[in-house]
Amino acid sequence: MxxxxxxxxxxxxxxxxxxxxxxxxxxxxxxxxxxxxxxxxxxxxxxxxxxxxxxxxxxxxxxxxxxxxxxxxxxxxxxxxxxxxxxxxxxxxxxxxxxxxxxxxxxGTKAVESELFEFGRIVTSNADLELALGSKLSPTPAKVALADRLLTGNASPQAAAIVRHLVEQPRGRRIGELLRGAAAIVADECGYAVATVTSAGPLTAAQLQRLERQLAGQYGRDVRFNLVIDPSLVGGLRIQIGDDVIDGSVSARLTDLRQKLAG
CATH class of the missing domain: 1.10.520 (Peroxidase; domain 1)
Structure with missing residues (x-):
């Protein structure tokens, strides 16, 4: 920029x-x-x-x-x-x-960022849905209508309006990227940062509180979490805030070790 x-x-x-x-x-x-x-x-x-x-x-x-x-x-x-x-x-x-x-x-107090994250998670986990919403070959009105059907009654009017716009004007960006970027801007406007925390299993309330204090101190603002469970991590955490990625997962350390041994 x-x-x-x-x-x-x-x-x-x-x-x-x-x-x-x-x-x-x-x-x-x-x-x-x-x-x-x-x-x-x-x-x-x-x-x-x-x-x-x-x-x-x-x-x-x-x-x-x-x-x-x-x-x-x-x-x-x-x-x-x-x-x-x-x-x-x-x-x-x-x-x-x-x-x-x-x-x-x-x-107001509606959790629009969380709605965008959840919708993005659903879309990116379903290849057919991701293609239907993101393909350049699909007519734009059909993509907008599909997004409306999925969100009506399941999300706030604000989240629905954002998704409609992103689907209608992607400007060459993938739908997952669009939703992550929009969620980050919405969170910033509301005065906090969003961390996507991926772990091999559920985290306890005490663990989340400690992590929240650490990240808030590091970034100088409140931090809210989007939690993702991924057993392939084996253990540890992968944390993403904006473009920053902190990968302390066991799988990442094993991958790093294999690369060093291979080199």
Whole structure:
């Protein structure tokens, strides 16, 4: 991520935080705007033109999206557009991230991150389902309809809206990657980090409490767990927080030993 994108992302997050009230429609509007921008290289280039002044860029946003999305989303989108992004793809990612954060804001105390994780676990454990939702050959409306059937009545409206958008605009990413990334952003907006903890068997409450204290101290914020049981680990733990992976499993140590002996 370039410095321009980091600054633009920080500005977008601050603009969202300054909003008194954010409902799910704001997130839906941002997702919809992102899909429009994603389908038009010309629009993406115009919105990310470093030579355009802010007045002209905001007028472009108003001309394209005025009357199509709500006032709050339009204001936030205008702020994103007048920021400087390192690339058009970063601009598109910025719109999507702000939509995810708006969905998290609108959810209140609902555990949207956990819903996304669980849905991702179900999808990636079923090859046919993963193909149905992620194949480029499947019509997008059919994929969205399938996601809706799976989530209606089983997840919050926020989780359903996020999944619909990710299925509709994957931008070359696999569905599992999409859901993990979205879950991490939702958790960050709610003020905590998420650790996926994989163990050979169930962990006790005392073990989880100790692990939570250790990780919170290391990362400087609250940590919540998504727990996965994988007997193939034999023993120990594999912990992933964002891009950080701590693999203390017995299977990893055995693999490392075999590699050393083979070398």
């Amino acid at each position: 370039g410095s321009a994108t980091r600054e633009a992302t920080a500005a977008a997050k601050a603009a969202l935080a300054a909003q008194r009230s954010v409902d799910l429609q704001v997130a839906e509007d941002l997702f919809a705007a992102g899909r429009v921008v994603g389908r038009s290289a010309q629009l993406r280039s115009a919105l990310n033109d470093p030579d355009a002044d802010a007045t002209r860029t905001r007028a472009l946003v108003q001309g394209v999206f005025g009357g199509r999305i709500g006032a709050t989303a339009l204001e936030l989108l205008g702020g994103i557009a007048v920021s400087r992004w390192s690339s058009g793809d970063d601009l598109l990612q910025g719109i999507e991230e702000l939509g995810l954060r708006a969905a998290a804001r609108s959810a």
